[in-house]
Amino acid sequence: MxxxxxxxxxxxxxxxxxxxxxxxxxxxxxxxxxxxxxxxxxxxxxxxxxxxxxxxxxxxxxxxxxxxxxxxxxxxxxxxxxxxxxxxxxxxxxxxxxxxxxxxxxxxxxxxxxxxxxxxxxxxxxxxxxxxxxxxxxxxxxxxxxxxxxxxxxxxxxxxxxxxxxxxxxxxxxxFNRIPDENIIQLDIGHEKTILVIAGGGDLLYTRCITGGFGAVHREIAAMNRCSIRDAQRLFESLNLDLTSIENNYQRDFYKTLGLNRSKLKKIYDRTISLVEELVEQVVLTLRSFSVEYGELEYGRVLISGGGANLAGVGHLLSRELELPVAALPFLQGYPEQAIQTxxxxxxxxxxxxxxxxxxxxxxxxxxxxxDLAGGSRKIYFLATAFLSLAALIFAVNLAVSTFLNYRTGSHYTKEINERYMRYFHARQAVDDPLKAALAQVNEEKKQLSAIDVLVQPGDRVIDLLSEIVSKFPGDPDFQLTNLVINEGIARIDGQTSSSKIIDDFKNRLVDTGRFSSVDLNTNISRKNEIGFSMVIKQSGKKTPAREQAE
Missing domain, CATH: 3.30.420.380 (Nucleotidyltransferase; domain 5)
Incomplete structure (x- = not known):
């Protein structure tokens, strides 16, 4: 099994x-x-x-x-x-x-x-x-x-x-369940109590012990017949009461062989029905309480067990009141006796x-x-200890093999990384830690790139500013540039030309682009046909550095 x-x-x-x-x-x-x-x-x-x-x-x-x-x-x-x-x-x-x-x-x-x-x-x-x-x-x-x-x-x-x-x-x-993901109610109806279990999706969700069982009927029979509780219990079990209808019990006439008349049978029947109704009432109250805490569930069936499950018609009454299918709790197939099954x-x-x-x-x-687990119960675990020792030995062998394979794999990995390091970084010889060496070289390249980024500012870059100015240079061969300085969007040009018109036209072309906030020109005549000039060009949106403003 x-x-x-x-x-x-x-x-x-x-x-x-x-x-x-x-x-x-x-x-x-x-x-x-x-x-x-x-x-x-x-x-x-x-x-x-x-x-x-x-x-x-x-x-x-x-x-x-x-x-x-x-x-x-x-x-x-x-x-x-x-x-x-x-x-x-x-x-x-x-x-x-x-x-x-x-x-x-x-x-x-x-x-x-x-x-x-x-x-x-x-x-x-x-x-x-x-x-x-x-x-x-x-x-x-x-x-x-x-x-x-x-x-x-x-x-x-x-x-x-x-x-x-x-x-x-x-x-x-x-x-014993073979239905996956179902929601069910279990009722084990005993002598003095009924155990209620709510299960869903293969998990126990809720349980409650409901006080009350068929012992109450036994006590009423004992009082009515003036006999012991044990004799009353035997009489009730022998009566094999059918709860679907009192007429079914009258027609069988079996109750007469037990020394009962119709009046006593009716009392036993009514008390049993009342007990089942009380049980149903408690089950309904429990389901309502559970739904408040957990949420509503749709139940597939009710499974009953216990001595109370042997009563004919108890499943019919529960099914009618709860509006759910009722079946006996599945049990071992090799034991057909009803007492064992329930x-x-x-x-x-x-x-x-x-x-x-x-x-x-x-x-x-x-x-x-x-x-205390010492003594005889210790013998139970001797075989388990043997299996544990064998497992420890297998683990040790596996650890040794894994260590050797990891060493081989690591050596091959280091060799492969070194080859790629020498190929990609143009190194002439292998190093102890190629990853560390490669990382250091990459960091050095990043530093150099940062230095270039400081020189060539992002956004309105120096190259763009220089390109715009150069594109407006006069085409006259007498235009000579002696000095060009660019700092934070401000360019200063020093040079000489043969005519003031040439330099004025150059200034006007720069102004016409609309990309410069100001173009300031200073000229001086050093000799005939030789005019020196100094031009300060400010790119739009850029402020003059504090140092130059002070000057």
Missing amino acids: PGNGGSAVFENIAALDIGTSAVRLLTARTGLRNFQVTGLSIEDISREEGDGPGDAVRRAIARLLAENDIRGCTVLCNLPMEKAIVRNIAFPFSDAEKISAAIPYEAEENMPFSIDELIMDFQSLRSPRSDEARIMLAATPIEAVREQVALLDTTGLRPFRMGLEANALFECYRY QFPIVFGTMLSYLNARRHSVNFLKGEFVP
Whole structure:
């Protein structure tokens, strides 16, 4: 039988489900990648006059242990849901460390007990919003765990893990489910409580324990017939009540063989119908509360389990009231008995929760209750240790081979980089660090480029200014240029010509371009046919440097 992850190889497991009316035991053996269920057993909890707390449960467990040898097994159990306080909490962040640090403060606000009196654990839940994290915080009084551990200890059992029944119920659904991404409601209808689970997309989203089960009907039968609760329970189970119609029960006449008349049958029928209606009312209220927190979901079906699922017509009533298809929770095909199909999903899920999600789901065995793993249980891990040693050896060999290959690859890489460095940078010989040498050379080129950029300003560049002035030079051969200085958009030209008209025409051509804010001309006659000139040309939009303005 395949598992969904497994925890330890060749491990013997004994999972217990201690209910109100019966104790169920599942034994299994794990392999490398699977597990095999080796036994399923159930014992009724028969209470006797004068019993103290837990006496009937101890007797039931003792009868199970007399028929099943679970020495050397890893013992798993659950804390009954009615003893747990479960709260869903949303955080505006998803960091696990921050959530762990914030939980004590949230617990003080959400729990009706002092946190010093509680054992708490939490597990992550899927959130409909990406900017928040949801958790399920579960807590119980320390004394409740102490009583449960002490009860098992008197029978010679020491639990390795104490989980939450809701997680076990969900894990059973997840194991057998073949419909991807569906939203479902699970109802495990028991003797004194009903466990409700909302699951979606393969994740547990919400859970609640609804107080009330068919034990209320048993008590009413016991009062009506003046018999024990156990006898009333047997009568109710033998009656095989059909909830679809009271007439169906009248027509069968079977109730008469149980010593019931029509009036008593009608009372039993009405009380059972009333119980189902109360359950439906609580389910509807829970769904509304959940939708406020999580958002609306479209549910595909309702899956029922527990002793209450054996009642004929209970699925029909739930389907009619909830307006959803109702089916039995799928279970092991090799066990056709109806009692096993309906009453063993939680104990089966207890094993699955340990194998698949023990690090991610609630566990109440903390602090003083952490089990001692020394002694016999250590033998379970001998083979795991051998595999770990082999893995370490393989890792060492792989590390040595990787080091050698990295050295060869590095040498080839260095050689290739050096060849490219010598080719691209015209180097004559290889260097120790070609990348560093290339980077230094590139930085030097950048410095030289920066120096050129300082000389040749961006925008209205010197070359553009010079080109514009030169294009207007006179074509006369007597025009001679003796000096040209350009500084920040201002050009000064010194020279000589044979005629003042030539230099005046040159000035006018510059002014006509409209690209210069001013063109100032000074001339002097040094000798006949030789006129010296000095011209200052200011480019538009440029200010005269402060130094030259002062002059």
